[in-house]
Amino acid sequence: xxxxxxxxxxxxxxxxxxxxxxxxxxxxxxxxxxxxxxxxxxxxxxxxxxxxxxxxxxxxxxxxxxxxxxxxxxxxxxxxxxxxxxxxxxxxxxxxxxxxxxxxxxxxxxxxxxxxxxxxxxxxxxxxxxxxxxxxxxxxxxxxxxxxxxxxxxxxxxxxxxxxxxxxxxxxxxxxxxxxxxxxxxxxxxxxxxxxxxxxxxxxxxxxxxxxxxxxxxxxxxxxxxxxxxxxxxxxxxxxxxxxxxxxxxxxxxxxxxx
Numbered sequence: 001x002x003x004x005x006x007x008x009x010x011x012x013x014x015x016x017x018x019x020x021x022x023x024x025x026x027x028x029x030x031x032x033x034x035x036x037x038x039x040x041x042x043x044x045x046x047x048x049x050x051x052x053x054x055x056x057x058x059x060x061x062x063x064x065x066x067x068x069x070x071x072x073x074x075x076x077x078x079x080x081x082x083x084x085x086x087x088x089x090x091x092x093x094x095x096x097x098x099x100x101x102x103x104x105x106x107x108x109x110x111x112x113x114x115x116x117x118x119x120x121x122x123x124x125x126x127x128x129x130x131x132x133x134x135x136x137x138x139x140x141x142x143x144x145x146x147x148x149x150x151x152x153x154x155x156x157x158x159x160x161x162x163x164x165x166x167x168x169x170x171x172x173x174x175x176x177x178x179x180x181x182x183x184x185x186x187x188x189x190x191x192x193x194x195x196x197x198x199x200x201x202x203x204x205x206x207x208x209x210x211x212x213x214x215x216x217x218x219x220x221x222x223x224x225x226x227x228x229x230x231x232x233x234x235x236x237x238x239x240x241x242x243x244x245x246x247x248x249x250x251x252x253x254x255x256x257x258x259x
Contacts (some may be wrong), residue, residue, distance in 0.1 A: 014040075015048045019057065019073070027159055028066035074112050086223040087118060090215045090253040094121040094226075097249050101242040103230040108137065108144045110152055114160050115145045115225065123230060140164045140175060140185070143212035144227045146198035150189045151214045151222035161185070176203050196247055199236040211236040213246050216254040226250050 021037050022029065031049070035042040049067055052058035059070040091107050098105040098121040107119035115137040131137070139145035139160045148157055168180035178184045192198045197213040210229035214222035228235075228246055235242040 015051070018045060018048050019052065019069075022058070022067070022069055023073075026155065028061055028064065028068040030066055034067065069112055077111055078109075078116065078118065086215055086217065086253070090224050090226060090250075091119040093249060093253075094119055097121070097226070097228065097245065098123045100245050101228050101235070103228040103235060103242060106131070106144075106227050106229075108225045108227065109223070110148055110156060111136075114139060115142065115148050117144075123228075138164060140168060140178075141200065141204050143198045143200045143210040143229070144225050146188065146192055146200070147212045147214050147225040147227075148222055149185065150192040150198065151216065151220070153221055195238060197238075197243060199243075201233055201236070207231060209233050209236045211243050211246055213250040214254070215250055218255045224253075226253075 018034065018038055018040075022034065025037075029037075031042050031046060034049070035045045038045060049058055049060075053060055053067075053070070056070045056072040057076075058067050058073070060067050087107065087109060094105045094107060102124045104123040105121045106117050108115045108117050110116070113136045117131065117133055117135045117137070120133055137144045139149055139157060141164075149161065165180060165182070165185065168175040172180055174180075175184075178188045197211055199209070199211040201209050208229055208231060210227055212225050212227035215224040215226060217223045226246060226249060228242060234240060237243065
């Protein structure tokens, strides 16, 4: 007896359906949650999950026992994102953008752990920083993260937004330019969307300034974010040649213009 259906395997299709269900959720799930969501007996789901844990596609949290996507799932996601046309087309011109602005340029996408750097191009004057490929940037205190705050689907960023907002409420110095409240973030979001870019000064990363803008899909959502950063605060002013070049670059990579 075989579980082959057409040119595929029924059992594999079912297993991938479990992963796909988990990927659509906002966070870790119990075995019962997954079984109910997939319409399968918990014992059957448990067998699939055990194999996924072994393959590191899924991880199980020690104390709660909940399941979430694992590091290999992240790598698969990053690889797929890295081959997406939005990413590749946005990355192609980074050397020219870095040369034109004289600033280091990076490209980030939203992955499981947040705004993740997937491309990097050093500027004419290399900037000393710990940021590099694979770095995850904060949502509320980085120019890159703030673009995702303004233009990403809100369901995707909500868990990180709430976590960082609670931290900022306890430590107001972490968010020096915005009230650490939902209303404060809404005002920040409206301001970013009105000007089409986000910037942060050296109050966030000592010695560095940055400006970021979105690469938008046909729904007006950020598929990627392009960020330029350096040391001169004049380079991130709204009317600076560097910000103008950034906005023009992202508009050329986008399906729709930021608004």
